[in-house]
Amino acid sequence: MLTATKLTKAYGDVPAIRHVTLHLEPGRIMALVGASGSGKSTLLSLLAGLTNADSGDVRLNGERVMGPAEVLVAGHKDIRLVHQEYQLMPNVSVRDNISYALRFFEKSYRDFRVDELLKLCRLTDVQSRLPRQVSGGEKQRTAIARAIADRPAVLLLDEPFSHLDLPNRLIVRDLLFDMVRQDTTGPDPTSCLLVTHDATDALSIADSLGIMRDGRLIQLGTPVEVYQQPATAYAARMTGPVNVLKAKHLPMLDLPEKDNPNELICLRPEQIQLHEGGVSGSIRALFFKGSHYELEVELSRYVCLRLLTTRTDLHVGQSVGIRVDAEAVWALKP
Numbered sequence: 001m002l003t004a005t006k007l008t009k010a011y012g013d014v015p016a017i018r019h020v021t022l023h024l025e026p027g028r029i030m031a032l033v034g035a036s037g038s039g040k041s042t043l044l045s046l047l048a049g050l051t052n053a054d055s056g057d058v059r060l061n062g063e064r065v066m067g068p069a070e071v072l073v074a075g076h077k078d079i080r081l082v083h084q085e086y087q088l089m090p091n092v093s094v095r096d097n098i099s100y101a102l103r104f105f106e107k108s109y110r111d112f113r114v115d116e117l118l119k120l121c122r123l124t125d126v127q128s129r130l131p132r133q134v135s136g137g138e139k140q141r142t143a144i145a146r147a148i149a150d151r152p153a154v155l156l157l158d159e160p161f162s163h164l165d166l167p168n169r170l171i172v173r174d175l176l177f178d179m180v181r182q183d184t185t186g187p188d189p190t191s192c193l194l195v196t197h198d199a200t201d202a203l204s205i206a207d208s209l210g211i212m213r214d215g216r217l218i219q220l221g222t223p224v225e226v227y228q229q230p231a232t233a234y235a236a237r238m239t240g241p242v243n244v245l246k247a248k249h250l251p252m253l254d255l256p257e258k259d260n261p262n263e264l265i266c267l268r269p270e271q272i273q274l275h276e277g278g279v280s281g282s283i284r285a286l287f288f289k290g291s292h293y294e295l296e297v298e299l300s301r302y303v304c305l306r307l308l309t310t311r312t313d314l315h316v317g318q319s320v321g322i323r324v325d326a327e328a329v330w331a332l333k334p
């Protein structure tokens with residue numbers, strides 16, 4: 001198990017990580033989501049033993065992961081970090097990039113394992129090409145294959161989905177899922193921690209989801225918990241489209257008032273239904289999303305709600321009725 005306890009790191013007087021504590025179980029995927037500058041990359045670097053913490057510590061199975069100031073070669077042999085830039089060797093093939101990670105193993109095992117990884121990462125057809133001759137998604141998968149080649153205890157991924165188009169994002173997402181799930185039967189299944197600024201791809205594969213803000217881990221739970229019960233408006237926005245409104249506007253939606261009229265309320269778009277006879281509003285905007293439309297419905301000068309529908313007969317300016325279940329209302333912390 002990888003454990004971080006009260007990790008803190010500042011660059012000069014810029015605090016990057018503040019008292020972060022987390023536990024990553026073997027064979028589990030954790031995703032950390034946060035805005036740019038929230039400390040995600042710094043945290044990964046601390047967890048990998050590539051940056052010195054100011055205080056707190058990182059442990060792998062109880063043993064302290066030392067920072068670069070304490071060891072000759074920075075990093076830990078059982079923890080791998082895949083950067084956004086992939087850092088592949090430019091003059092050797094995809095296959096040899098992966099094989100290099102297994103150079104201390106016997107040739108027969110090395111060849112067997114490389115073939116297995118090429119298959120898992122869907123790289124068999126491009127194995128003889130140089131990194132510059134493959135796509136971004138293939139480079140990314142080569143970097144992941146290389147990182148997991150000798151079954152490290154922990155795989156850390158910095159923004160694994162950015163720079164990739166949708167098909168490649170799905171391939172990488174499924175690959176991570178398969179990789180972690182496939183190895184759970186072994187003695188030491190790899191665990192995976194990924195950081196991203198967009199939770200969309202992570203929500204479906206992560207066992208736990210953390211929200212980073214200004215160097216703090218402000219919420220940690222299952223993806224469902226964090227999505228449905230976000231701690232703050234920031235956490236709500238980081239995990240998907242959301243309506244955030246003040247409690248004083250609830251009666252406008254035919255919902256009971258709250259004691260504190262300034263309390264912030266979170267309503268996910270899918271929790272609002274179009275309903276004839278519901279509260280009336282006017283469609284301000286209509287966005288086609290493929291499987292559905294996203295609507296902005298204006299109820300007053302101050303309240304405009306986003307909601308989803310599969311109806312195809314709507315247009316901007318049209319009057320519609322909406323309905324919200326009282327159970328859907330979730331109060332946010334200030």
Ligand SMILES: Nc1ncnc2c1ncn2[C@@H]1O[C@H](COP(=O)(O)OP(=O)(O)OP(=O)(O)O)[C@@H](O)[C@H]1O
Pocket residue numbers: 011014015016034035036037038039040041042043197
């Ligand atoms: N080498 C550095 N020197 C000084 N400040 C730094 C350094 N690296 C990061 N920072 C600062 O530390 C904070 C956290 O940065 P970090 O790169 O960890 O965030 P991030 O969430 O990974 O951002 P992004 O998503 O943009 O990569 C930011 O305020 C950043 O400006």
